[in-house]
Amino acid sequence: MAGITNSAYRRHLKKQGVGLVVTEMVSAYGLIYQNRRTASYLDFSEEERPVAVQLFGDDPEVMRRATELVLSRPAPPDLIDINMGCPVRKVVRSGAGAALLADPERAVAGWIRTLYHRLPLLDPRTRDAGYGRSGPAPCSLPTRPS
Numbered sequence: 001m002a003g004i005t006n007s008a009y010r011r012h013l014k015k016q017g018v019g020l021v022v023t024e025m026v027s028a029y030g031l032i033y034q035n036r037r038t039a040s041y042l043d044f045s046e047e048e049r050p051v052a053v054q055l056f057g058d059d060p061e062v063m064r065r066a067t068e069l070v071l072s073r074p075a076p077p078d079l080i081d082i083n084m085g086c087p088v089r090k091v092v093r094s095g096a097g098a099a100l101l102a103d104p105e106r107a108v109a110g111w112i113r114t115l116y117h118r119l120p121l122l123d124p125r126t127r128d129a130g131y132g133r134s135g136p137a138p139c140s141l142p143t144r145p146s
């Protein structure tokens, strides 16, 4: 959560036995415009793994470019989490967060489709089982009640 789940907090949670931690939400626009502060939200230490980076944004192409940036880092995260739940005004006003639920095609299908060429990153067993060649790519989405 924004302003809370920084690296120190996540490491603390790991020591308490938490299995998966997620970064504060990271603006896809901030990443592609190379905002330093935004990029710093991607930093995590190895002891935090498995760790997810949570991205928020409203435009599939911007999300794709931001995802590419995250995946091309020397130490990419284990998961990328699409923020589709945050209802605060400054987020939904921009068409991101919970606002994406109003248009899942744009939010999910559009974004995932733009990432098809990254599918070699999939575990070969997943790829060889036939997923991702045509039809929907395997992906997981946050299912929080928010």
Ligand SMILES: Cc1cc2nc3c(=O)[nH]c(=O)nc-3n(C[C@H](O)[C@H](O)[C@H](O)COP(=O)(O)O)c2cc1C
Pocket (backbone or CB within 6 Å): 001, 002, 003, 023, 024, 025, 054, 083, 085, 086, 087, 088, 091, 146
């Ligand atoms: C229901 C709910 C869901 C939220 N979901 C997320 C989230 O998925 N990721 C995130 O980084 N922050 C999330 N937030 C945090 C908000 O973006 C915001 O940082 C927080 O409400 C504090 O903002 P404020 O100080 O302006 O009130 C959520 C907040 C609420 C109330």
